Amino acid sequence: MLTGEEYINICALRSRGLSIAAIARLLGRDRKTVSSYLSGKRTVGVRSSGGGEFERFIPYCRQRLQDDAHFEASALFAELVDLGYNGGYSTFTRALRTHQLRPRCPLCQRPPRTRPARQDDAEEVHFRWFVFCDPPADWGCTHACVLVGRLTRSQRWSAALAEQIDFGHLVGSVDRILRQLGGTGWRWRFDRTPAVHCPGGGKLTTALGKVAKHYGVVADLGPARQGADDEAIGQTLALWWRTGGADTGPLEAQESLDRLARLIHTRQAPTRGGHDGSTVPPAPVLLDLPHDPYPARISVTRAVSANSMVSYRGNLYAVPRHLHGHTVEVRQRLGDPLLAIATPRGRVIAQHSLAPDGAGLSVIGHRHGIGLDRPLPVPRPACNSKMYSPPSAEALAAAEALRQDTRQEDGLEPGRQAGASSARSGRSWRWTDVLGRIRKDPAEDEEHVRSEAVIHLAAHRQHDPTPYRRSHTGSAWHPNRTTRMRQEPSEGR
Incomplete structure (x- = not known):
């Protein structure tokens, strides 16, 4: 991705008549990159998504994740590599998030991690x-x-x-x-x-x-x-x-x-427009409130009166008679229709229905049974997120369709036209298959197959720029992720 300063330099050099190759040499950039920015195919400051290669794998990924919402991305990436995906793991995970292929698990019910968005006119x-x-x-x-x-x-x-x-x-x-x-x-x-x-x-x-x-x-x-x-x-x-x-x-x-x-x-608050022509400001934009308040517990200390009553928010609540003159703790959980009265050490001694604030009522009737402050959560079925999940019939059908597309794309010898017949019928010229044959049987027609492999890799370098090196034994080719130059075995190894 080019920066804004580099793009300005490219346009200035192009206006002077320099070729794309000369501009690329001066700036140390690739010619295709310089050409794409000058032609308008790419925009400065916007990274290329590179999701064109992943699009044909979307049906298979969607089906696998619909079968198991907790299927690991690393395992799915390994399956796509076997099906011919040549992209990197980070590109693969970014495509999963971009296309929103992983559904929400109905058993987990995990809310999305979102932060409330700020509005221009929000309060x-x-x-x-x-x-x-x-x-x-x-x-x-x-x-x-x-x-x-x-x-x-x-x-x-x-x-x-x-x-x-x-x-x-x-x-x-x-x-x-x-x-x-x-x-x-x-x-x-x-x-x-x-x-x-x-x-x-x-x-x-x-x-x-x-x-x-x-x-x-x-x-x-x-x-x-x-x-x-x-x-x-x-x-x-x-x-x-x-x-x-x-x-x-x-x-x-x-x-x-x-x-x-x-x-x-x-x-x-102004009710009419002012003398300078100003109008009434719009009403504040407020978000809706939940139906019930947050269940926080309010605790206050009260002294029991001589008639064994406790006052709370304009109402009286009865306690056992032997507690007159003592200090008790009144507990109320927001949104709960019950009110509990406990000793200073926390033992609940009475529980009544909560009367409206300021009603002046004396709640002396039958006391409710003492229960837990919070009800136990309702058990729900557990989600088997670590269970074995083989590909379903639909996923296998999608994988077979990908293999057929790959065979149609890579079934011809490099350099041949679509109507030409292949000299080696029945043998795949896909670079992974060529390297596989070299590893399995390096002695049979070794030099000829190696030369053909080199020609094939050079022809398909634009599709997969991954370099390859020969092993120390000189009998196989392996991907080299550390350098883009071919490494030959040194003398004496």
């Missing part, structure tokens, strides 16, 4: 935590945490109130913010918090990568310093926190946050 979502001190005493915590998700293009944002800055509350707040915005951007950016950032490696945690894969987005770390938009949102939230009532509960505070975000978005 990004920046998430940042804001922490406020001295919440009301009824909240049962020392700090109030607010996660803000902001769209980079439209500057629309939404917020979610959480009790802690851990992984479970982060995933729950992210899901709530995205559903308030009506979709998600193609990329998420987070600030450096312990639930997101690995202190040693400077990368995102593995758990957050799984969350991003569930929503079909890309997750990255945001800048360490706050921008002007984040500072403006922080000032707005600080004013909202200072003006809140002392008797406001967490659910009422969340509702006031949602009203504040809608009010700011309504004030900032």
Whole structure:
């Protein structure tokens, strides 16, 4: 493949009247390469695919891979070499990927490894935590945490109130913010918090990568310093926190946050064109959200009241009577209709149906049976990817068709016309067959066959430029992959 500078030099030398052979000698290139670029058959910067030789082997490869989707490429390459394929292994594997000949295994169900493509008008979502001190005493915590998700293009944002800055509350707040915005951007950016950032490696945690894969987005770390938009949102939230009532509960505070975000978005969004003729910007392009949130587990600590009840998100849940005054752990998995109550050591003591947030219900009825946090995966049949897979009848038919085509192409003696009769009827003049006869019976008419082989290889050098050398015994010819010159045995060997 020629570079742009070489192509310019070739055109300049050609305009001066130099021949293609002279240009090739000056630049150290092959004459066919120079001619193909000057004639327009090849383009600068685009590598030649070289897939013309592979096209006639496509039916056989497709049939073999349909019979066994896990058939190794090296074994298939060995079969193609026996059928007359002269290309290299890397060219063969590239052709397999280009033509998409390997189907997906229905038993493995491996999703394709694709990265979400960026669109020109797609949105990004920046998430940042804001922490406020001295919440009301009824909240049962020392700090109030607010996660803000902001769209980079439209500057629309939404917020979610959480009790802690851990992984479970982060995933729950992210899901709530995205559903308030009506979709998600193609990329998420987070600030450096312990639930997101690995202190040693400077990368995102593995758990957050799984969350991003569930929503079909890309997750990255945001800048360490706050921008002007984040500072403006922080000032707005600080004013909202200072003006809140002392008797406001967490659910009422969340509702006031949602009203504040809608009010700011309504004030900032233009409704008509400006005096300078500008029009209303288009609506943000957001990706669809999955039906269920990522199944992260949220854990909070609660104290059992005197009537053996535990409060969680505006509802009361019953526990055994002898636990009043003790501390328990309330567990909820996102998307699960059940709620579990466990001891600080992790033993589950009660399990109830999850009531709607802020409904003010007291769940005292029959407690559900205590089961696993996650159901066992449904077993599916295993894929026998290492089993023996001989060629099927269809593959054998495709191989026989390739052999017939090869015999029709190589059945004539080199230098003869199609209508001329061969002096050696019944003998193949394909170079591999000629070398095979030399190896099997080197004594019979050895010099004559060798001379014929040399003539045949010289005539077909343009089809396969692989050089050949004689062995030390001088009785056979072998491919030489290290040099393109014929090597003769030295004296005394």
